[in-house]
Amino acid sequence: MNFDLTEEQIAVRDAARDFARTELLPGVIERDDKQQFPAEQIRKMGELGFMGMMVDPKYNGGGMDTVSYVLAMEELSKVDASCSVAMSVNNSLVCWGLEKFGTEEQKEKYLKRLATGEIIGAFCLSEPEAGSDATSQRTTAEDMGDYYLLNGTKNWITNGSSASVYIVMAQTHVEKGHKGINALIVEKDMPGFVVGKKEDKLGIRGSDTHSLMFTDVKVPKENRIGEDGFGFKFAMTTLNGGRIGIAAQALGIASGAYELALAYAQERKAFGKKIAHHQAIQFKLADMATQIEAARMLCLKAAFLKDQGKDFAQAGSMAKLYASEVAMNVTIEAVQVHGGYGYVKEYHVERLMRDAKITQIYEGTSEIQRIVIARGLLDS
């Protein structure tokens, strides 16, 4: 078994690390405080190729593997998880879904601009009454011949106001259940589409999470992704890859907090010695480092399987489940290592602790990941 990264993977990781320190760190506290969407930072991430990392170069993407994507996600998430969630949605849910299942026309029209970050995308599955229970979609896409008439409300949509292109799941044939759902590409300026209220959140406060309302929006038939009724399968298959991205985000939040705690423990003195020389603190650091390493292995394994063209759904769910729990544990301990200083914004760890929580909720809660994992165990 070879654990070595390739030269290209190391270069991607180092570029992401450098970018996070120089471009994301300045202003991250203020953006969180003011709930300011990191538009300028995301524009630069697009220039560096972070918004369409895995897309084929013929559609303006970076042509990189999923392992490189995980490495970049970890580095950027160490500093600013609001930037990395925009990156994760654009890369794994929007670009990947379009590249894998879209028509050539859809790729020309949308993917080429999404892959460079010139525009960004959103993935719209959740509704006020349908989160974990994603098959119970109430948004409807009535078949009107050469277009669909879209009506309904989506909730909690990341990149909600800043996206230009939205992939919306909606029910066309209610009697067919999940086999009646379609995935439609909706443009922001289509008449009848309104971006609703912005959520005031615990964490990832720079990310713009909105509800979306659709009233008699005419979506051309050529904007449907895949065959009639493929929408739910599209969403689930795409989320399998998305969960690797969020697992890597959780890993980054954890490793960012750990690095801060490690440095602080070697500076701060109490009872005549550095707190790192108290065994209670050493044990915390040892547990944090061990959990992070295990989470990293799960993330890289899932990415490796995806790159090999193997089934990665269960591995992705395991990575997300474990890495998100590690993010929560490690960030809480990082605040503890900082004592009172950990409780104030200036030291960054309180933000990372608030950001960690969402990784246990979106792209399938921890309970849903356990359901996916258990089903895989019972089927095998």
Ligand code: CAA
């Ligand atoms: N991969 C591929 N197909 C899958 C799948 C997977 N992981 N999980 C289910 N499916 C398919 C099934 O095979 C089935 O298709 P067939 O009938 O053709 O076999 C179909 O989907 C329905 O599956 P189930 O009968 O298992 O459906 P269910 O109602 O029992 O629920 C679920 C399945 C796994 C719980 C699913 O509803 C789920 O994943 N829920 C969580 C939703 C979620 O993750 N939302 C995230 C929104 S996006 C987001 O959050 C982005 C962000 O924050 C940044």
Ligand code: FAD
């Ligand atoms: P519910 O499904 O109501 O769950 C409530 C609780 O019940 C949870 O603990 C859950 O795990 C548990 N539960 C539910 N069913 C079961 C079961 N069968 N067994 C055991 N426990 C169960 N969605 C999108 O489509 N696109 C986005 O871009 C997006 N971005 C988001 C950004 C943020 C900041 C947030 C908060 C959410 C976002 N979401 C997005 C929605 C997210 O995916 C859902 O919130 C999530 O899937 C959970 O759905 P819910 O909130 O309706 O909770």
